[in-house]
Amino acid sequence: MTDVVLPCLNEAPALAWLLKRMPAGYRPVVADNGSTDGSVDVARSFGARVVIVPQPGYGAAVHAGIVAADPADGVVCVMDADGSFDPAELPLVADPIRAGAAHLVVGRRRPVGRGVWPPHARLGNAVLAHRLRHTTGLPVHDIGPMRAAYRNDLIALQLQDRRFGYPLELLIRAARAGWTVTEVDVTYLRRTVGTKSKVTGSVRGTARAIRDMSVVLAR
Known part of the structure; x- marks a missing residue:
């Protein structure tokens, strides 16, 4: 069973749509970062495991979910x-990880429909990805909000960022680790009606994410 950190x-x-579409062999782990809209109740009603994460930040939620994932399967x-x-x-x-073809697989977003990926967000991602390729040599074009790796390998990287810089730090440390x-x-x-991206949903959100990631690059 492969754990999926959300x-x-x-x-x-x-969550209802997402959890209904979880494929066989994949188990959702909802890392809740302080929801006030009933997200936890929805997750539990679909049998998802819920991890309460008091520390705010995207990276904090992801890290807590990975730590909570079952090490028996390995892939997360x-x-x-x-x-x-x-x-x-x-x-x-997930499949390339199991096949031994890669240590980390990152999803490159291919938007379906107009307005799915706002220009300000796409531009910010492109600039960061370009800097990442130049700095590390990694052949990536997206900072990767969908990805897979072995749980223990991720923990061993000892990522420190707990904000939006987490995905970028992951790629940089992965490159340094070979x-x-x-x-x-x-x-x-397009996101479900009633939800709004904390990053791409506004210019301010994108600027905050770029700031967090720029701090990581500056290290």
């Missing part, structure tokens, strides 16, 4: 909980 902050409208996936990714595509990132990092295309959907 960092969550007020994603109740999306991470995916946003806002309905922008289809859980049916999780094998795209990991093979592979990128695969994944569908990027």
Whole structure:
């Protein structure tokens, strides 16, 4: 059984659809970061494991979920909980890990429909990805909100960022550790009605994420 960490902050409208589409062999771990909209109740009603994460921040939620994942299987996936990714595509990132083809697989977003990925967010991601390729040589074009790796390997990297810089720090440390990092295309959907991205949903959110990631790059 492969655990799927879903960092969550007020994603109740999306969770029902997302959890219904979780493929066989994949078990959701909802890392709740202080939701006030009933997200925890929705997650539990679908049988998902819920991990309460008092420390605020995307990285804090992801890290807590990974630590809580069952080490018996080994592979762990991470995916946003806002309905922008289809859980049916999780094998795209998990299967290459199981096959030994990569240490880390990152989903490259391919938006479906107009307005799915706002220009300010796409530009910010492109700039960061370009700097990452130049700095590390990793062949990636997305900072990867959907990804998979072995749980123990992720913990061994000792990532420190607990904010939006977490995904970038993961890629940088993976490169320094000599990991093979592979990128695969994944569908990027319009978010469920009633949810709003903490990053791409506003220019301010994107600027905050870029600031956090820039701090990581500056290290």
